Amino acid sequence: AVLSLRASRPASSHCVTQSGGWKLLFGSGTKLTIETRTPSDPSYYLLEKDSTQACLATGFSAYNATDKEPLFNQTKSSPTRIEHEATFDKVVLVQNATDCPSGKGSASGECATEGFFETDEKINFLSLTILGLRVLFLKSVVFNVIMTLRVWMS
Structure with a gap:
């Protein structure tokens, strides 16, 4: 469920009363969005x-969801979340393949990365521009060295 509130008049405040007598006051121009997470x-x-093995825990919504597993509970690493993603990921290096808990994930197979990396036109253009400037700089340095050698020889 998504709840949005917007102040319609700049000088007024809005009040929302919850059960138990709690009051939430919103100033002018304040927007509140509540989203439920499954x-x-x-x-x-x-x-x-x-020879390196790692166990990856991925796709969990609670920050401490891996704490019940002894392998993940022993490490000091913290779960990470990619920007604009709703789930966390955590990875731990393991000595034995049997240390990695068996869950919904599979222990073998190929990872599909199709559609994960998106190209950005602006970054591509800037990279191409920098490459062109580097080539131009290199050509000018080579030209200056050749002209200097010609002057010294004459």
């Missing part, structure tokens, strides 16, 4: 590269 449990994945 709770989700973490999915666990075992990640392997050469």
Whole structure:
């Protein structure tokens, strides 16, 4: 459910009364948005590269959802959340593959990254501009060195 309040007159304040006698006062121009979040449990994945193994807990909505797992409870790392995402992720290095808890996630398989990385036209244009300026600078340095060598030889 989404609740939005906006002040219609600049000089007035709005009052919302809750059960139990609580009053919430909103000043002019104040907007309140309340969104409900559906709770989700973490999915666990075992990640392997050469001899390094890590256990990834992903897709959980509560900050301390991994605290009930002893592997994640022992580490000092904190869950992270990507900007504009509703869920947290946490990763821990493991010694044995059996240490990673089995949950909704699978312990093997390929990760699909299609659609995750989006290109930005502005960043692409700026990168191309910087590359062009570097090439132009390199050409001017080479030209100056060649002209200096010609002057010294004559």
